Amino acid sequence: MTATATTSSEFVGASPGGVAAQLRRLRWAVRSTLALGVAASVAANVLHARPNPISQIIAAWPPLALLLTVELISRVPPPPPPPRRDPRRWAGQWRRPDPIHA
Numbered sequence: 001m002t003a004t005a006t007t008s009s010e011f012v013g014a015s016p017g018g019v020a021a022q023l024r025r026l027r028w029a030v031r032s033t034l035a036l037g038v039a040a041s042v043a044a045n046v047l048h049a050r051p052n053p054i055s056q057i058i059a060a061w062p063p064l065a066l067l068l069t070v071e072l073i074s075r076v077p078p079p080p081p082p083p084r085r086d087p088r089r090w091a092g093q094w095r096r097p098d099p100i101h102a
Contacts, residue, residue, distance in 0.1 A: 038067045 041063035049059035 034067065034070065050079045 042060045045059040045063065046056045049055040
């Protein structure tokens with residue numbers, strides 16, 4: 001059995017509804033993998049901490065903070081694209097003067 005990566009070229013021949021369903025499944029797979037990793041890290045940190053509830057809470061905090069940070073960053077919308085400029089209007093603005101023909 002070989003592992004294959006999902007690329008955008010695999011989505012080219014698919015129907016639009018099929019692509020959305022594939023991306024939703026992939027998104028949930030990524031989130032569940034992250035949650036599983038955070039749970040394993042929390043368990044390892046708590047088991048490694050001293051048998052004191054305060055120590056265990058402090059030990060569990062870093063992976064939970066990482067999960068919260070990743071979730072918050074993933075929800076930030078991208079900035080809007082810059083406005084398009086008319087190339088005819090801006091074409092001569094950055095040209096250097098020609099010393100021969102000046």
